[in-house]
Amino acid sequence: MGVCDLVICSDGSKYKTIRFDKKLAKRKHYWEKRLARRRNQALKDIQYKKKFGLIDPKPLEQYSNYMKAKLMVAKYSEKIANQRKDYLHKITRKLVEDNDLIVIEDLKTKNLLGNHKLSRAIANQSWRVLRLMLEYKCEWYGKKLLIVNPFKTSQICSNCGYDDGKHELDIREWDCPSCGIHHDRDINASKNILNKGLEQALVK
Ligand SMILES: [Zn+2]
Structure with missing residues (x-):
């Protein structure tokens, strides 16, 4: 699992964290701004009417401009969620x-x-959903899902097992000082994760 690439597989394939909802997010933001403004206007209006003795000012839910903005925000939220x-x-x-x-x-x-922060929040949310989907789909299809501790998986060479020490996050590629193989950080980590899982499966 990654932030920029959402899923990185041990066979080298990667699935991007796509912000394909950018256009929709823009529309949503447009309506959110309107919603906030219209809400304030309506509240002010209600206050005003109360102050001047109108016994029964209409409730917020009857301000149609406000309600329309609310509906639009909900609509775009749902669209974004569905695409994801x-x-x-x-x-x-x-x-x-x-x-x-x-x-x-x-x-x-x-x-x-x-x-x-934002990309992390999106990735976080996506990982949770991904894991849930994997759990029930593996069950449906009769496949096995293992979850392993990622400890040291981004520093050990998946080829020879050499522990190269901690790599800072900005180091995306490195060469193993022991066997000399060139590693993509994420793909190497996913190979290590697979190896850990295979070990676990064998012990059981
Ligand atoms: Zn090595």
Whole structure:
């Protein structure tokens, strides 16, 4: 699991964290701004009417401009959520169909410092959904899902097992000082995660 690439597989394939909802997010933001403004206007109006003795000012829910903005925000929120969900369904379906054993890292300990807050929040949310989808789809298809501790998986060479020490997050590629092989940080980590899972499966 990653932030820029949402899923990185041990066979080298990567699935991007797509912000394909950018256009929709813009529309949503447009309506959110309007919603806030219209809400304030309506509240002011209600206050004004109360102050001047109108016994029964109409409730907020009867301000049609406000309600329209509210509906638009809800509409765009739903569209964005649906697009994201569709994408995650596609990824997980492919993963489960193509593999008999899927090993993923336990993300509780994942170190994501240094990443942009928003992309981290999106990735976080997507990982949770991804894991859930993998869990039930593996069950449906009779496939095995293992979750392993990612400890040291981004520093050990998946080729020879040499422990090269901690790599800072900005080091995306490195050469193993022992066997000399060139590594993509994320793909190497995913190979290590697979190896951990295979070990676990054998011990059981
Ligand atoms: Zn090596």
